Amino acid sequence: MTTVIKVENLGKLYQLGIKQAMRDSLRDVIVDALKSPFRRFTRLRGKDTDGDDFFWALEGVSLEVREGEVLGIIGRNGAGKSTLLKLISRITEPTRGSIKIRGRVSSLLEVGTGFHPELTGGENIYLNGSILGMSRAEISRKYDEIVEFAEIGRFIDTPVKRYSSGMYVRLAFAVAAHLEPEILIVDEVLAVGDASFQKKCLKKMGTVAREGRTVLFVSHNMPSVQNLTTRCLLLEKGQVVMTAGTEEVIKKYMNDVAQADAQPVMELAEHPGRLAGMTPALRRIWMTGGEGNIVNVAPMGGEVTFHVEYEIDGTARQPIVGLIFETIHGSRIYGINNKVAPGAQVTDAPSRGMLSCHVPSLPLIAGDYFITVTFARSAERDIDWIERAYRFTVMPADVYGTGHIPRDCLGILYGEWTFSA
Secondary structure (H helix, E strand, O other): OEEEEEEEEEEEEOOOHHHHHOOHHHHHHHHHHHHHHOHHHHOOOOOOOOOOHHEEEEEEEEEEEEOOOOOEEEOOOOOOOOHHHHHHHHOOOOOOEEEEEEEEEEEEEOOOOOOOOOOOOHHHHHHHHHHHHOHHHHHHHHHHOOOOOOHHHOOOOOHHHHHHHHHHHHHHHHHHHHHHOEEOOOOOHHHHHHHHHHHHHHHHOOOOOOOOOOOEOOOOOOOHHHHHEEEEEEEEEEEEEEEEEEEHHHHHHHHHHHHHOOOOOOOOOOOEEEEOOOOOOOEEEEEEEOOEEEEOOOOOOOOEEEEEEOOOOOOOOEEEEEEEEOOOOEEEEEEOOOOOOOHHHHHOEEEEEEEEOEEEOEEEEEEEEEEEEEEEEEOOOOOOOEEEEEEEEEEEOOOOOOOOOOOOOOOOOOOOOEEEE
């Protein structure tokens, strides 16, 4: 099968702090080069003379993607996934290494990428098509289909600078997927859309792949990666950890995350799972057993309590903590918060406090689980959100007292059974 993307020894070096802004002008670059003629050479060899002012976002990355393949790219925040896609999309240039691409590339990396804010939605469709090298007649044949998919027919003649982020994403994806690129690159940006649109996009990407086109897909949603891709690349700290079948790579990734997060009391102030732009209000999370001792392992049907500490400037008014439970494979199975819980609705709460969620009988099959934690004040939107903040283990137990343990192949939850005639 034809190789359409070939990446060899790819590296991207970034400069941190204010020095980069100071060297933006041509004069500064020339002066800097004259002062230190060998500086660039030492940087490329990874022996930067300025120490911590530079870091490698990617280093020594090599991969091949075949025609018609759907490749998933996964890894924790800061692993280098988005940097890799930007390099392949030619949005930024590599510091070292080479990228060879066969075919037209359409990318959806950030909300509004490739759109001109002053142009209307319709005009941007033609602009993007032209960038891909399509004729006006080719774009016109796809125009109605793109507008219908994006669900923004009423606003197609409105400048896109007035679009909401959801409208931006719908139109951007519709353009990227329908203008027949040989290679479609999609980052986590789809998370901005609602659930029904995400499902629609995943279905469309599956159709694109079946048509023989190539898809590169980055996501933290492991079920989506599992359903869409056949092979995965796992990145960690800018380097390739593993490339193999999707199931094998996801298992490796989730096990690595579980081991890294396996702490009885998890400190959250600098947790890597915090979403961008959030206020670090969440401080710690831990679990206690029925006797009040701190644990991170509990039996099926066991009594547990989850405790979450928060701290924020000023009063918290009514603090709202949300817990979202998910499997080690990333499937969300349940969510709960204290917003409607009696006894936990505190008005004008202090700036620092703790909320606890008591579970009398843990209704989960044996296995490893993650908890995503959210924090809000009163009716405000979430101001802090940490993905997979805490990991705990459920051990097998004879919860029915029958000598039989519920099997994980039958699902995640179990319940009490009664009989009446």
